[in-house]
Amino acid sequence: MKTLLILLLLAVFNVQAALPGDSVYQLNSQWQDSHNQPLKMADLVGKKQIIALVYTDCITACPIIVSDMKAIQDALTTEQQAKMGFVLVSLTPARDTPKVMRHFAKKRELDQHWHLLSSKDEDVRILAMALNIQYMGLPDGEVAHANAITVLDEQGRLQLQQVGLPSGPEALIKKVFN
Amino acid sequence: MSAALLLGLAALHTAAPTLAATHLQVANQSVEQMVELPGGEVRPLYLTKDSPLTPVAAFLLDRLPVTNAEFADFVQQTPAWQASQAPALFVESQYLSHWLDNKPNAVQAKQPVTHVSWYAANAYCQAQGKRLPSVSEWEYAAQASENRPNGSKEAGYTQRILAWYAKPATAELANVGESPANYWQVQDLHGLVWEWTQDFNTALVTGESRGDSSLDQGLFCGSAASGSADPSDYAAFMRYGFRSSLKAAYTLRNLGFRCAQDIVATERQGDTL
Numbered sequence: 260m261k262t263l264l265i266l267l268l269l270a271v272f273n274v275q276a277a278l279p280g281d282s283v284y285q286l287n288s289q290w291q292d293s294h295n296q297p298l299k300m301a302d303l304v305g306k307k308q309i310i311a312l313v314y315t316d317c318i319t320a321c322p323i324i325v326s327d328m329k330a331i332q333d334a335l336t337t338e339q340q341a342k343m344g345f346v347l348v349s350l351t352p353a354r355d356t357p358k359v360m361r362h363f364a365k366k367r368e369l370d371q372h373w374h375l376l377s378s379k380d381e382d383v384r385i386l387a388m389a390l391n392i393q394y395m396g397l398p399d400g401e402v403a404h405a406n407a408i409t410v411l412d413e414q415g416r417l418q419l420q421q422v423g424l425p426s427g428p429e430a431l432i433k434k435v436f437n
Numbered sequence: 438m439s440a441a442l443l444l445g446l447a448a449l450h451t452a453a454p455t456l457a458a459t460h461l462q463v464a465n466q467s468v469e470q471m472v473e474l475p476g477g478e479v480r481p482l483y484l485t486k487d488s489p490l491t492p493v494a495a496f497l498l499d500r501l502p503v504t505n506a507e508f509a510d511f512v513q514q515t516p517a518w519q520a521s522q523a524p525a526l527f528v529e530s531q532y533l534s535h536w537l538d539n540k541p542n543a544v545q546a547k548q549p550v551t552h553v554s555w556y557a558a559n560a561y562c563q564a565q566g567k568r569l570p571s572v573s574e575w576e577y578a579a580q581a582s583e584n585r586p587n588g589s590k591e592a593g594y595t596q597r598i599l600a601w602y603a604k605p606a607t608a609e610l611a612n613v614g615e616s617p618a619n620y621w622q623v624q625d626l627h628g629l630v631w632e633w634t635q636d637f638n639t640a641l642v643t644g645e646s647r648g649d650s651s652l653d654q655g656l657f658c659g660s661a662a663s664g665s666a667d668p669s670d671y672a673a674f675m676r677y678g679f680r681s682s683l684k685a686a687y688t689l690r691n692l693g694f695r696c697a698q699d700i701v702a703t704e705r706q707g708d709t710l
Contacts, residue, residue, distance in 0.1 A: 279527035321646035381559075381568065384635065387556060388685035389526060 261267040278304070279426065283389045284415035288382035290348075293360035293375040297343060300386075300415065303374070306420070307435060308344045308411045312383070312392050312404060314351040317361040320406040325367055327408060327424045339436060350376035350394055350402045391420070401409040409434050470696060471497040477586070479577045493577045498570060499695035501613040502549035502625050502632065505541035512539070513560050519556055525686075527556035532688045538675060544628075547612040549630045549693040551696050555685035558633045562696035569635035572680070576673070579627065581620035588620070598672040601628045610691075625654035634696040637680040 267317035284301040292298050309328055330346055334342060347369075349355035355363075360375040362397050369375070379385075387394055394404035410419040410431075419434055448710070474497075478490035512518050513535070520533040535552050537546065553561075555569075561566050584590020589595060611629060618624050626632070683692075 271704075278524075282524075282526060285526045381563070385556065385559065391684070393635065393638050394580040 280417035281417075283386070283411055286382075286386060286389060288376045288378055288385065290376040290382070291357060291427045292365055293357050296356045298374065298376065302343060303411075304415060305413055306342055306344045307413060308415075310346040310348065310390065310409045310411060311407070312387060312390070312394065314349050314352050314402055315355050315359055316351075317402070319405055320404070323423065324406050324408065324409065327368075327428070328426060329367070329369075330428040331431060334418060336434055339432065340372065343372070343435075345369070347375045348371065348383065349375070349377040349395055351400075352380060352383055352395050352405060390417070391395065440582050452638035460536065466525075470497055470501065473497050474554070474574075474578055474621050475657045477577055479573050479580070488531075491573045493571075495700050497698040498574065498576055498578055498621070498623055499567075499697070500618075500623055502630060502693045503558075504547050504613055505536070505550045508553065508561060508628070509536075509540050510603050511564055515560070515564060518560060518684040523557065527686060528554045529686050529688045529691075532557065533690075535690065538696075540685060544609070547614075548610045549613050549625070551630055551690050551693050552688045553633075553692075554635050554688050555683070555695065557639065557688075558694040559635070562694075565696060567698045569633055569694060571636050572639065574697055575626075575632065575634045576676075578621055578623050581623070583617050583619055586648065595672050598627045602672065602675055628640035628689050628691040631679060631689075633692065637683055638685075672683045 266275075267380065276370070283401065284304055286300045288300065290298045309331060311328060312325045313324055315321075325347070326398075328347075332345060333339070347360075353375050355375075356376070360377065363369075364373060364375055377383075390407075392405050392407060392409070394402055396402050405422075407420050407422050408424075409417065410436050412418045419431070421431070424431055427437075474495060477493050479493055480490050518521055519539060520528075520536070521539070523532060531552055532554060533539075533552050536539075541548075541550075559569055580587050580589050582591050582594050585591065598626040613629065614624055614629050617626050619626065633681075
């Protein structure tokens with residue numbers, strides 16, 4: 260009986276239609292993680308997710324975003340860690356292949372709680388629209404982008420969005436977990 | 438100038454577009470409704486006179502905005518985009534609210550489709566193997582007058598566009614294709630509806646870490662115009678202002694779209710046939 264209930268719950272979570280209409284996981288796009296595994300946004304359901312759009316050879320804003328996200332992770336209790344995921348989405352998916360992303364994860368010591376995703380340019384654009392992240396490719400290959408951190412709730416709805424950690428990671432965690 | 442002469446002039450100028458239409462006719466019918474624009478440059482309005490021009494690669498653009506009838510076909514084939522199905526993430530509640538019984542009436546059929554979100558417009562173009570034009574591409578195409586690739590210096594050109602902006606939105610939209618074709622044989626870029634572009638919101642890159650304040654300056658009418666590349670092109674300011682006020686899920690009664698396509702992609706598509 261218990262197994263059946265869990266299976267039922269899983270089924271509900273897996274059906275896109277069961278998601279709220281304003282969930283970012285309504286995006287039906289196909290993504291690829293740093294282990295070359297396919298992933299759909301809806302696969303992230305069930306945990307809060309902190310998402311940022313970055314690119315690996317960015318030397319300005321992105322390292323700060325990643326440091327901020329690591330600071331949040333470090334400030335989480337074990338219990339909170341289990342309820343939160345970390346997602347980096349590449350703004351230059353053509354250059355950020357899974358191999359490049361894997362290398363980046365290793366260098367930045369990003370553990371199993373992190374997903375490093377890339378997809379087609381148009382799917383990145385659609386995700387950015389859904390997250391209200393503005394970006395623009397520059398002729399020199401750099402990407403100007405809003406360096407926001409976005410927190411999605413367990414069902415993929417926008418819970419919080421802010422630039423950096425003005426009051427430190429603890430303040431953000433408090434807001435996210437109330 | 439007589440209408441006949443205008444038509445003659447237009448024909449003279451269509452060498453490139455006609456060629457494109459011929460060599461692409463294998464691809465599909467909708468491609469024939471497109472014209473090829475050669476590569477060029479546009480000056481981003483919000484940057485200064487010294488900033489580099491934005492290059493625009495040659496591309497294909499729909500001659501006309503997408504009509505209600507065309508969008509209705511798409512919605513019929515893709516039920517996920519019916520007003521009753523599309524998730525709130527993608528569309529505001531006004532999505533396709535001008536249709537009764539989930540389809541346009543006879544009068545609306547040839548009018549440009551409006552009350553569509555960026556997501557819906559994007560999905561439509563993708564379904565045709567196309568994409569939304571970038572802001573640069575749209576502005577590049579739209580700066581042509583009937584006679585010249587760049588009409589912005591032509592007497593009365595900007596004035597005419599502004600006159601349309603000043604006109605209150607009327608209850609009925611005209612059908613697509615009723616305005617004169619521009620130099621590239623593209624119609625209705627001005628005077629009918631505002632149009633979605635792929636990267637409509639990129640002009641407003643706020644909170645950007647490098648603090649490139651010049652990106653922001655041009656976004657505000659009035660004061661910023663004095664420092665811009667072409668302060669006389671107030672119409673362009675209005676478009677930038679309008680675009681940066683949009684969000685992708687918005688569905689407005691005067692906002693439609695048309696599609697564009699990469700030339701390389703099209704030729705590949707042609708090869709496979």
